[in-house]
Amino acid sequence: ATAITASDIAFTQLSLVAKKLAVLTLVSRELSEDTVIDFGAALARDMAYVIAQSEDAAAFNGDGSGTYGGLYGIMPTIKALSATFANIAAMQVGAATSSASLNNFTLANWQAMVGRLAPYATNPRWYMHKNVWVNGVADKLIALSGNDFLSIQNATSVEPMFFGIPVTFVQNMTSATGVSVDVAVLGDLSLGVAFGDRRGITIEVSDQVKFIEDCLTFKATSRYGFVPFDTGNVTATVANQVAGSLIVLQAST
Numbered sequence: 001a002t003a004i005t006a007s008d009i010a011f012t013q014l015s016l017v018a019k020k021l022a023v024l025t026l027v028s029r030e031l032s033e034d035t036v037i038d039f040g041a042a043l044a045r046d047m048a049y050v051i052a053q054s055e056d057a058a059a060f061n062g063d064g065s066g067t068y069g070g071l072y073g074i075m076p077t078i079k080a081l082s083a084t085f086a087n088i089a090a091m092q093v094g095a096a097t098s099s100a101s102l103n104n105f106t107l108a109n110w111q112a113m114v115g116r117l118a119p120y121a122t123n124p125r126w127y128m129h130k131n132v133w134v135n136g137v138a139d140k141l142i143a144l145s146g147n148d149f150l151s152i153q154n155a156t157s158v159e160p161m162f163f164g165i166p167v168t169f170v171q172n173m174t175s176a177t178g179v180s181v182d183v184a185v186l187g188d189l190s191l192g193v194a195f196g197d198r199r200g201i202t203i204e205v206s207d208q209v210k211f212i213e214d215c216l217t218f219k220a221t222s223r224y225g226f227v228p229f230d231t232g233n234v235t236a237t238v239a240n241q242v243a244g245s246l247i248v249l250q251a252s253t
Contacts, residue, residue: 016196016225019069021054023047023220032216040218044203047220051201057172059193059226060127060185074193075182077228078248085180089232089241091248092116099179099251102136110137113186113247114163118230121188121245126167128184131175133160133167136183177251184249192231192245197224 025043032039054069062073072080078090085091092113097104117124128136138160160167165186174181189195201222209217230244 012229014194014227014229016194016227017070018196018198018223018225019071021051021069021222021224023050025218026210026213027216027218029214029216040205043218044220047203047218048201051220051222053172055222055224055226056170059195060170060173062226071226072228073226074185074187074228074246075248078231078246079182079250081231082234084236085250085253087234087236087241089116089234089243090246091250093253094177094183094249094251096252099177099181099253102132102177102183103139105136105177105183105249105251107140109249111163113184113249114165116243116247117186117188118232118243118245121191123190124165124186124188124245126162126165126184126186127170127173128167129171129173129175130169132173132177132183133169136177137162179251180253181251182248183251185246186249187246189246192228194227194229195224197222199223 025047027039027043058068058071058073060073060075062068062071063076064070064072078088079085081088081090085093092109094105094109098109173185174183177183199222201220203218203220206217206219209215228246230246232243232246233241235241
């Protein structure tokens with residue numbers, strides 16, 4: 001009999017460091033008493049939106065600075081893999097003039113991103129600013145004709161579809177192109193990033209902090225960590241490039 005060859009699964013350790021996001025708002029006692037709406041509930045919704053917006057900004061644009069709570073986002077993480085962008089499997093560089101105008105990105109650029117995406121990334125989405133979609137993608141679909149009418153229809157919906165993949169607008173991402181600017185992400189975030197929170201959003205109110213001013217202090221806090229990890233390899237040999245579940249589209253250099 002022949003011995004069975006072992007095939008052991010390999011794991012990689014990731015470290016999630018919880019960062020605190022906070023929102024602080026002062027409200028006069030008069031406003032709290034005289035408003036005809038549930039001001040506390042409205043403020044809580046707004047605070048939750050601000051925190052979610054900050055999480056989005058860090059997830060895509062985080063450069064490790066204090067602006068993003070020391071977190072690194074998807075686009076800066078992939079860009080930092082190599083100074084030679086053509087060697088990064090997870091990066092698609094746009095057409096030669098794409099740094100001058102969003103209109104200069106071609107359908108082939110976007111198609112190449114789909115081609116790079118790992119086959120196991122079965123739940124992908126496009127992530128980009130709405131202006132990038134309208135002027136970098138939808139303009140090409142409008143120029144199509146005949147059997148591509150459905151592509152034009154989908155391009156104008158609340159949640160457009162592109163190459164059969166849903167598009168999510170992230171208004172914290174860049175709205176314009178430029179030299180070596182990252183303009184979009186194609187990815188399956190359920191496989192490509194690690195996200196963890198210590199707790200949900202906590203909202204508290206105090207009448208003591210600004211007692212002399214007779215103000216109420218509303219505070220919202222959240223603690224979470226974020227790490228992109230499935231970023232593919234780096235090699236100058238195109239045939240040996242293996243991308244993961246995260247792909248970035250960058251304007252030309």
